[in-house]
Amino acid sequence: MPVLPIIGSGFEFARLEPNKTGQKFHLILRKIAAKYGPIVRLRTPGSDKDTIFITDADAVADALRNEGPMPERRALPSWAYFRAQNKLPLGVPLENGEEWKRLRSAIQTPIFPPKNAFAYCPTLGPPTVQVMGLIENELRCAGPQALAGEELVAMDNLVMRWSIEDTLTFSTLCAPFKLGALDDEPNPFTMDMIKAVNTVFASTGPILNMPEFVWRNQLTSSTREHFKALQRLMDLTNKIMSTTLSESTKDPAKLQGTFLGHVLQRDATLTRDEMLTTAVDLLFAGIDTTSRTLLNIMNLLSRHPEAQTKLRNEIIAVVGADPDVHLDASHLAKLKYMKNVIKESMRLYAIISSNSRFLPRDTVVGGYMIPAGTEVLFGIEVMSHDPKYFADPESFNPDRWGAKDIHPFASLPFGFGPRMCVGRRIAEMEMTVFLAHLLRKFEIMPSPPPTDLVFNLVIANEKPMPLKFRPLGNSTAEAAV
Numbered sequence: 001m002p003v004l005p006i007i008g009s010g011f012e013f014a015r016l017e018p019n020k021t022g023q024k025f026h027l028i029l030r031k032i033a034a035k036y037g038p039i040v041r042l043r044t045p046g047s048d049k050d051t052i053f054i055t056d057a058d059a060v061a062d063a064l065r066n067e068g069p070m071p072e073r074r075a076l077p078s079w080a081y082f083r084a085q086n087k088l089p090l091g092v093p094l095e096n097g098e099e100w101k102r103l104r105s106a107i108q109t110p111i112f113p114p115k116n117a118f119a120y121c122p123t124l125g126p127p128t129v130q131v132m133g134l135i136e137n138e139l140r141c142a143g144p145q146a147l148a149g150e151e152l153v154a155m156d157n158l159v160m161r162w163s164i165e166d167t168l169t170f171s172t173l174c175a176p177f178k179l180g181a182l183d184d185e186p187n188p189f190t191m192d193m194i195k196a197v198n199t200v201f202a203s204t205g206p207i208l209n210m211p212e213f214v215w216r217n218q219l220t221s222s223t224r225e226h227f228k229a230l231q232r233l234m235d236l237t238n239k240i241m242s243t244t245l246s247e248s249t250k251d252p253a254k255l256q257g258t259f260l261g262h263v264l265q266r267d268a269t270l271t272r273d274e275m276l277t278t279a280v281d282l283l284f285a286g287i288d289t290t291s292r293t294l295l296n297i298m299n300l301l302s303r304h305p306e307a308q309t310k311l312r313n314e315i316i317a318v319v320g321a322d323p324d325v326h327l328d329a330s331h332l333a334k335l336k337y338m339k340n341v342i343k344e345s346m347r348l349y350a351i352i353s354s355n356s357r358f359l360p361r362d363t364v365v366g367g368y369m370i371p372a373g374t375e376v377l378f379g380i381e382v383m384s385h386d387p388k389y390f391a392d393p394e395s396f397n398p399d400r401w402g403a404k405d406i407h408p409f410a411s412l413p414f415g416f417g418p419r420m421c422v423g424r425r426i427a428e429m430e431m432t433v434f435l436a437h438l439l440r441k442f443e444i445m446p447s448p449p450p451t452d453l454v455f456n457l458v459i460a461n462e463k464p465m466p467l468k469f470r471p472l473g474n475s476t477a478e479a480a481v
């Protein structure tokens with residue numbers, strides 16, 4: 001077997017990123033792939049072992065098809081440390097082996113199969129109609145130019161508030177808990193929660209780039225902020241959960257049909273701490289990812305009015321023109337162009353730019369024999385932009401997903417196999433519902449692309465996403481061609 005090319009040590013990353021913030025991790029991976037080719041052995045920051053970095057879709061298939069029934073990923077070390085210090089379970093995203101399987105199976109059935117996930121669709125209508133009203137208010141408050149779609153408006157926070165309300169509503173950790181994320185004056189609790197999630201995401205990237213003793217001993221202000229935010233999110237979620245559980249003891253019907261009710265009924269083996277960490281994990285994993293992806297989709301649609309019109313026409317044909325009419329599960333399967341728009345946007349902006357697995361056995365990957373236990377890092381973002389897999393890769397072309405010849409491992413925004421994102425169906429449904437209400441009420445006006453994308457665990461815009469909106473007239477057909 002040929003010998004793998006090897007590049008430097010973890011210091012190679014520091015050399016390639018002169019300001020050493022860890023926020024350019026995705027760009028460094030791009031540079032490495034361009035310089036050393038589709039399979040390379042390297043040391044990533046935070047690891048004392050070699051990692052195999054691959055950006056060839058066949059090699060990715062070699063690794064993932066051999067990942068076994070309980071695939072393992074690298075855990076985020078500071079998150080795992082925090083949980084161990086607090087004697088809390090590691091939770092689904094960080095746990096491995098039989099323990100992972102047990103925790104995952106408790107949430108798999110209620111939220112992963114499309115039929116079960118889509119049953120939550122009706123709960124998304126009210127908060128989504130509410131957030132549309134808030135967007136309109138925001139435009140009115142910003143003045144006539146904003147209302148005419150001529151001025152950029154910052155919607156990041158609103159989208160995040162909607163996402164937090166959604167995630168908590170469907171997971172109904174909080175049936176009896178009034179979250180009020182979308183109240184005119186959002187309660188401080190919500191804003192606190194958003195702040196904690198944002199802080200954890202923004203500080204995790206830099207921590208991955210630090211020597212372990214620095215973050216463990218909290219030697220910098222950003223590491224102190226990181227652990228404070230992890231604690232805050234745990235405390236806030238705990239408060240929601242305590243209220244929910246005590247209210248539901250008084251009135252068990254309140255939990256009926258909810259995710260938490262489902263978990264409690266099906267899986268009496270989950271301890272309270274396991275339920276708490278699961279709730280926190282769903283919040284962590286679901287809020288930033290879904291809102292960032294939606295912001296990217298809106299920006300792309302603003303720059304591709306023909307795709308926007310086509311999508312609006314499809315929504316009107318399937319759901320009707322009244323922007324206040326809610327979607328149900330039957331609509332979701334019919335919105336075919338919507339699916340392609342979401343896939344194409346997630347290809348162009350792969351917010352999770354890389355993913356990994358530890359090989360469970362010796363495996364031939366891309367023609368090289370790689371020993372069991374080695375970490376393989378998949379360059380999701382690099383492959384998504386490779387002309388070998390996507391013709392004219394920088395163009396936004398949702399119709400390309402209608403063709404049958406796309407390599408199944410070239411764009412994996414939700415991962416793969418038994419460890420695939422458990423919230424995938426929920427995320428797709430949430431984004432579909434949001435866009436279906438938005439495009440019946442507003443036109444997204446041409447806006448410049450984001451130019452400040454950084455690695456904050458997910459690839460995120462640092463400044464508000466450039467977006468302009470114009471409310472459609474009474475007749476939505478005005479904008480539909």
Ligand code: HEM
Nearest residue numbers: 092093285286289290293413414415416419420421423427
């Ligand atoms: C656009 C939005 C989202 C994206 C792009 C995304 C992406 C991902 C990816 C790439 C993984 C790793 C999968 C793998 O290793 O194969 C993952 C894991 C996970 N996601 Fe998502 N996700 C999104 C939304 C959500 C939502 C809404 C939830 C919860 C409701 C969620 C919960 C999780 C959990 C719990 C895991 C860990 C699964 C495990 O380790 O078994 N995600 N996600």
